[in-house]
Amino acid sequence: MIEQLYKTGDLPDNELKKLIENNEYGQELYKKADNVRRKYYGTDVYIRGLIEFTNYCKNDCYYCGIRKSNTIAERYRLGKEEILSCCKNGYELGFRTFVLQGGEDTYFSNELVSCIVSEIKKLYPDCAITLSLGERPYNDYKAWFNAGADRYLLRHETANDKHYRKLHPDSMSLENRKNCLWNLKKIGYQTGSGFMTGSPYQTTENIIEDLRFLQELKPDMIGIGPYISHQNTPFGNNKNGDLHLCLRLLAILRLMFPKALIPATTALGTIDPKGRELGLMAGANIVMPNLSPVKVRKQYQIYDNKICTDEEAAESRVYLEKKVLSAGYKIVTHIGHVCLNEHFLQP
Numbered sequence: 001m002i003e004q005l006y007k008t009g010d011l012p013d014n015e016l017k018k019l020i021e022n023n024e025y026g027q028e029l030y031k032k033a034d035n036v037r038r039k040y041y042g043t044d045v046y047i048r049g050l051i052e053f054t055n056y057c058k059n060d061c062y063y064c065g066i067r068k069s070n071t072i073a074e075r076y077r078l079g080k081e082e083i084l085s086c087c088k089n090g091y092e093l094g095f096r097t098f099v100l101q102g103g104e105d106t107y108f109s110n111e112l113v114s115c116i117v118s119e120i121k122k123l124y125p126d127c128a129i130t131l132s133l134g135e136r137p138y139n140d141y142k143a144w145f146n147a148g149a150d151r152y153l154l155r156h157e158t159a160n161d162k163h164y165r166k167l168h169p170d171s172m173s174l175e176n177r178k179n180c181l182w183n184l185k186k187i188g189y190q191t192g193s194g195f196m197t198g199s200p201y202q203t204t205e206n207i208i209e210d211l212r213f214l215q216e217l218k219p220d221m222i223g224i225g226p227y228i229s230h231q232n233t234p235f236g237n238n239k240n241g242d243l244h245l246c247l248r249l250l251a252i253l254r255l256m257f258p259k260a261l262i263p264a265t266t267a268l269g270t271i272d273p274k275g276r277e278l279g280l281m282a283g284a285n286i287v288m289p290n291l292s293p294v295k296v297r298k299q300y301q302i303y304d305n306k307i308c309t310d311e312e313a314a315e316s317r318v319y320l321e322k323k324v325l326s327a328g329y330k331i332v333t334h335i336g337h338v339c340l341n342e343h344f345l346q347p
């Protein structure tokens, strides 16, 4: 099965199910996934400087610590000058991609985000800008792209409508989420999607639907991370996702999408101290250290016990560099676009 996945980039559902559910396939999957990542990216690991600039959100996803109904969350917004100062710091530390991430905060209008993006692009024309601001109208996405944004991250979270409804209130819909993703692709963004592993009510069949949706979407970036509960949410007592399930899925994604940009996420490092190294060894090729000011880091608490909330950006850069080296790879200060050739290995 693994050989077939390696050679063709695909498997029938019943075989994917076996790989997803059985840990005995783990080591072989990781080996093959590493093989594929080395073929396209060598030992390079791209770094992205994450700037979490607002934790206000109009949505109420049941799993998220900064959902609007969490009245205990202390809210913050960074101003344009603060965001630019994070970029300056990041640029001096060798970052060539800035990821502007936030809740769905309507304070950041089409015009304001356009102004911030064009200012960053003017100051750092050799850098890529990734936005992750949730679901917005087509015209907002288009204006930000025209202002200089290169990439957009919007995880679909689950491609199954029934499952989506169990994780989100009625005001949100999977249909709209998918439409946003198609709009981003149409506009020309390098588009990223992804899902949580081990989220409440998730079945293996749901995960297979996620993989099938990604095959249809053909994203440039795929982010997955284990579900981790947050105490002030309706799912506060649910159990966290399993490290090994997430690692197996990272490897399966690398084999299905050989050239995709796949992060070893902070959530992976939160459920296990070696999670990010293991993620890299299972096929991931991106790490995203935090460039947000330390004073607001703890407030962007989308799940409990999130790591890296105390270190300055420079410290976390050095710390991650060591971790990446210990896993057998090296951080590069490249802009780190996706390999632009054919997306899939030909059978």
Ligand code: SF4
Pocket (backbone or CB within 6 Å): 057, 058, 059, 060, 061, 064, 065, 066, 067, 068, 102, 103, 104, 134
């Ligand atoms: S997951 Fe995103 S959209 Fe949902 S509540 Fe959290 S920040 Fe808002």
